Amino acid sequence: MLPHITATTYLAPLREGGSLPGLVEADDLGTYVVKFTGAGQGPRALVAEIVVGRLGSELGLQIPDLALIEVDAEIGRREPDPEVQELLVASAGLNLAIDFLPGSVGYDRSFAVPVADASGVVWLDAYVANVDRSRRNTNLLMWHKSLWAIDHGACLRFHHAWGDPERFATSGYDYGDHVLGGVGRPRDVHEQLAAQITPELLAAILAEVPDAWLAPDQTRPDPKAPPDATAARERYLEFLLARLAAAPRWLP
Ligand SMILES: Nc1ncnc2c1ncn2[C@@H]1O[C@H](COP(=O)(O)OP(=O)(O)OP(=O)(O)O)[C@@H](O)[C@H]1O
Ligand SMILES: [Mg+2]
Structure with a gap:
């Protein structure tokens, strides 16, 4: 099963992503790109991320590891952007974490x-x-x-x-x-x-x-x-x- 982790800090929004993914630190000390259930694309996009991402990995393609991440809107309390605040509030609970590839x-x-x-x-x-x-x-x-x-x-x-x-x-x-x-x-x-x-x-x-x-x-x-x-x-x-x-x- 996918690892289950908890978000500890919201580091920054990834502005180039249409769904406003965020860079987040988790309780396993890893850094992840998080895709939120409250984003406009909705949970179906996250289903596709898991099904295709996991399938690709099983077939031997290089795809960053996935995890399910518990998010509390509190992690964004230092983030000034109201759009991010709203997204975090709308996404309380489980979201999708994608292992961040630093320097890619x-x-x-x-x-x-x-x-x-x-x-x-x-x-x-x-x-x-x-x-x-x-x-x-x-x-x-x-x-x-x-x-x-x-x-x-x-x-x-x-x-x-x-x-x-x-x-x-x-x-x-x-x-x-x-x-x-x-x-x-x-x-x-x-x-x-x-x-x-x-x-x-x-x-x-x-x-x-x-x-x-x-x-x-x-x-x-x-x-x-x-x-x-x-x-x-x-x-x-x-x-x-x-x-x-x-x-x-x-x-x-
Ligand atoms: N695992 C990762 N490691 C490093 N950078 C990443 C990772 N995942 C995403 N990024 C960066 O964040 C950007 C947005 O991610 P992604 O394309 O998955 O989001 P999106 O919101 O679905 O974007 P789109 O605008 O293409 O619909 C990527 O173009 C890439 O620059
Ligand atoms: Mg993209």
């Missing part, structure tokens, strides 16, 4: 990365339909001279409209918009990666997602949405297996 820099195409690393990232993104790895916003970091993938909140778009699982599973993927689309060779790694994705692995990862984040979204009622966390986990499992089976439709 944003990837751009001036960095040379091994084809195998690029292939893994492109394959995973095509599988989970990640539209958030463009040249303008790569969501890739260089750390200790190698490539790390972050920011998976926009993956698994089907959970914003539950009605049409078939369409999600069989939709193609726009490699032209992917910053590594011209470098990675997803077909070369498909067999090896796909073979590792079993119902058991997916179920174990889905079990790591807090129930509350899987509950129906009260702000956007959807009659086709799963009624509770157990049903939601089944739907994610079904969708992810269906998309894997439909690989010929989304491989280049």
